[in-house]
Amino acid sequence: MPKGPECQVERCKFPATKMHRLKEQSGPFDYPTDFAVCDIHKDKLSDSATEWMLLYEDDGVRRLLVGPMLTELDEFLVLAPITKLTVYSQSSRVVSHPESNGYYLPIRVRRRGGEEETLTLVLPFDALVETADFLHGIAHRNDKVDEP
């Protein structure tokens, strides 16, 4: 029996049964974003609550990640500005390696494709000024932001 095209969502092996046009919720541009998808992904992508990401690889390959598969990107959205910084005194916390100590920055985040959580970054003491200057520079558009 001849096999039809597969759903174009990453790693989905179900047959593509419908076309779906991806649309950013507030995107001003119209990209060529028609995808052949299976029934399940048609339903998911038609739900505006579904999180998805379209990635264009260097070789021109498009990857469409939907829902929980976004967790593989290991990206965390910061949900609120960082407004708290803690320093533990020697009498409350002792670490084996001094270089692994620093300022504790709790950050409310949501992993792409996942749930909200609080991460705590530990910023080594001698990295604070450089980090703050870097972020300050971006905020004032003096620094170049690296392309990946």
Ligand SMILES: [Zn+2]
């Ligand atoms: Zn599918």
